[in-house]
Amino acid sequence: MTIKEKIEGLREELRQHNYRYYVLDNPSIDDFEFDTKLSELIRLEEANPELFDPNSPTQRVGGGVTKNFVTSVHKNRMYSLDNSYSKEDLLDWEKRIQKIVGTAGISYTCELKYDGASINLTYENGRFVKAVTRGDGVQGDEVTANIRTIKSLPLVISEDFVKDFEMRGEIILPIAGFEKMNEERVVNGEEPYRNPRNTASGSLKLQDSAEVAKRPLDCLLYQVVTDERKYDTHYDSLLAAQKVGFKVPDTITLANSIEEVIAFVEAWDEKRHDLPYETDGVVIKVNSIQLQEELGFTSKAPRWAIAYKFKAEQVTTVLESISYQVGRTGAITPVANLAPVHLAGTVVKRASLHNADQIEKLDIRVGDTVYVEKGGEIIPKIIKVELAKRPLDSKATAYATHCPECDTELVRTDGDAKHYCPNEFGCAPQITGRIQHFISRKAMDIDGLGGETVDLLRKEGLVTSYADLYELTKEQIIPLDRMAEKSAQNMIAGIEKSKEIPFEKVLFALGIRFVGETVAKKLAKHFKSIDALLAADIETLVAVDEIGERIAQSIRAFAEEPSNTALITRLKSYGLQLQVSEESLANQTDKLAGSVFVVSGVFHQMSRNELKKAIEDNGGKVSSSISKKTTYVVAGDNMGPSKLTKAEGLGIPIISEQDFIDMINQ
Structure with missing residues (x-):
């Protein structure tokens, strides 16, 4: 046996022992024997560095130090989930699904919602290559070295699974491990950690992977994302993942009706307290991958999945x-x-009271004993007042009349739940908040510049608007508190690089009220430049698909404010992208203008996402459901029968993938 064969044999043997110990909880050798084999492998690898493998069992002990976590864009976006809190919510969700794909034969998977830190794992040719945190769903931080230390996670996959894929999961800290960590911290005179979820999440950003390796982190998996068509259902893909070594909890259940889903939810609402890890609900998914593709996504969440949150x-x-x-x-x-x-x-210590109406509705007063819960178990809120314990000298709450920061009198427009401070350009939190929004990941994504630094720059008089960022110099920044030459250079470089950010993100970054990420994309696509957008009147704006009166009025108000137009003029002079690039325009036509397409089935020349993008690039609109407004249905293999029946019933033309390609190439 050659040295290479001996090393590879030891690696495979130790992988199997790891799997039996950390996943199956059924070890076949004792710890001493395992450590002996691991020590032998370490010795052989050190003597033969040319045979190094980053996925060797020896690399799980960590040791690599990551000073700066690189931002990595997800190949497939990590969406959040819509939440439900009652049986009625689940029944309504099923009705929405049935409206799109029909009522026949829909089955569901029920999975416990693990309370940890979401992670996306990339495997190429069956080998682990990258781990990225969820971040904002579009991009996150690469934490590969830290994730490699989690012993229940397979680093090499056998060939009877898909080759190239992403594995979505949750990094958790089991309750027993968390309690043991806290016992050790108390003995050492250290402050105990607050809860397993935050501790697990914080562990992913530790700079020394050897420290991460000391923590009893685990990884529970819940989704396989791949272009390979090996499995027809979500349930089958997870069972296959479980067989090749991924820790997919056995609690996952197949339900053939929404009634079975509700029974699962009710059962686990009682049993969840007996689990070895924390869970805050159940995730329900349409089982058929074909139906998942037909249902698609909203701008924020998949239509084919929903989270049921246990009562807070x-x-x-x-x-x-x-x-x-x-x-x-x-x-x-x-x-x-x-x-x-x-x-x-x-x-x-704090809870949101939302607005004046909420305070009045609950008659909330200082000194009251109040019931508090976490909305969705995240944000604390006051549910009700214990009137029997109200002090005798209690006085009704008088809502603030002036801004707590700049003392400007507050205003409240008809139909608006909130009061507002109108001192837009002189109120410190508004100035800081607009700049923080401008530099955020979904907007200008400026590296080297965070919220605290923005506030510091404002206090030092260096910025009063986001346009001022582009006039900052390294010499101005270095003298600031906690600044050095390197961090100042990084900030200036990040600001300069932001000039490459495309128009749709710049438009979102401007912070026009009611113009969120999705609306900004629609407006950028329609008007193609900031000048055209700001010159549009109310009627022109409302004529744009999904732009209502409220958004239109907000854009006009922004355009008519002289200080805003002055800001835009400055941003132009600094070279920001305030119009759609020539490269993007070159790929766009109006060939499909006025046409509404529904895409259904499996395609071979283009992916579904590429097909949808081609529709939008040529002026068409993509819809998830067939209606009288649908112009064409682009049908691939295995098109949903309910959609086919509905399209034929409405007399809507059904075209093939090649028909569509010919249409846009004419």
Whole structure:
């Protein structure tokens, strides 16, 4: 046997032992024997460095130091899930699905919603190559070295699975491991960690992977993402993943009706407290991958999946005072300052009171004993007041009349739930908030510049608007607190690189009220330049698909404010992309203008996403459901029978993938 064969044999043997110990919980050798084999492999690898393998079992001990985590764009976007809180919500979700794909034979998978940190794992030729945090769903931080230390995660996959794929999962900290870590911290005189979820998430960003390796992290997997057509259902793909070594919990269940889904939810609402890890709900997915593709996504979430959140834990505490926060748009949010109380694993000191109407509706007063819960178990909120414990000298809450930051009198327009500070260009939180929005990942994505630094720049008088960022110099930045030459260089480089950001993101970054990420894309595509957009009147704006009166009025208000037009003029002079690039325009036509397409089935020359992009690039609109407004259905293999029946019934032309390609190439 050659040295190479001996090393590869040891690696495979140790992988199998790892799998039996950390996934199956059924070890076949004792710890001493395992450590002996691992030590032998370490010795052989050190003596033969040319045979190094990053996915060797020896690399799980960590040791690599990552000073800066690289931002990595997800190949396939990681969407969030719509939430439900009742049986009625689940029944409504099923009705929405049936409206698109019909009522026949829909089955579902039910999976516990693991409470940890979402991760996307990339495998090429069956070998682990990259791990990226969820981030904002479009891009996240690469944490490959830290994830490699998790012993339950397979680093090499056998050939009877798909070759190239992404594996979605949750990095968790089992309750027993978390409690043991805290016991050790208390013995060492250190502050104990608050909860497993935050500790797991924080572990992924530790710079020393050897420290990560010491933590009992685990990885529970819930989705295979691949272009290969090997499995017809989500359930089958997870069972296959489980067989080749991924830790897919056995609690996953196939349900043939929404009634079976509800039964699963009710059962686990009781049993969840007996689990070795934390869970806050159930994720329900349409099982058929073909139906998933037919249902598609909204701008934020898949239509084929929904999260059922278990009822939130409630506690009582005392409302000590009410303060008011100012957002970047000037919106005022009242905040309840509470006597500290433990709730769902964290100490809660503050809760949102939403607006004046909510305070009046609940008759919330300082000194009240209030019931607090976490909305979706994330954001604390006050549910009700314990009137029996109200102090005798209690006084009704008088809502703030002036801005807590700049003392400007607040305004409230008809039909608006919020009060606003109108001092847009003189109110410090609004100035800072607009710049923070401008530099955020989904907007200008400026590296080397964070929220605290923005506030520092404003306090030092270096910026009063986002346009001022483009006049900053390294010499101005270096003297600031916690700044050095390298960090100043990185900031200036990040600001300069942002000039390459495409128009649709710049438009979102401007912070026009009601113009979110999706609306900005529609407006950029339609008007193609900031000048054309700001010159459009209300009628022209409302004529754009999905742009309503409220958005149109907000754009006009922005355009008519002289300080805003001055900002735009400055941004142009700095070279920002305030129109669609010539390269993008070259790939766009109006050939399909006015046409609405529904895409269904499996395609061979183009992926579904490429096909949809081609429709939009040529002026057409993509819809997920067939209606009288549909112009064409582009049908691939295995098109959903319900869509086929509906299209034929409405007399809508059904074209092939090649027909479509010929249409846009004419």
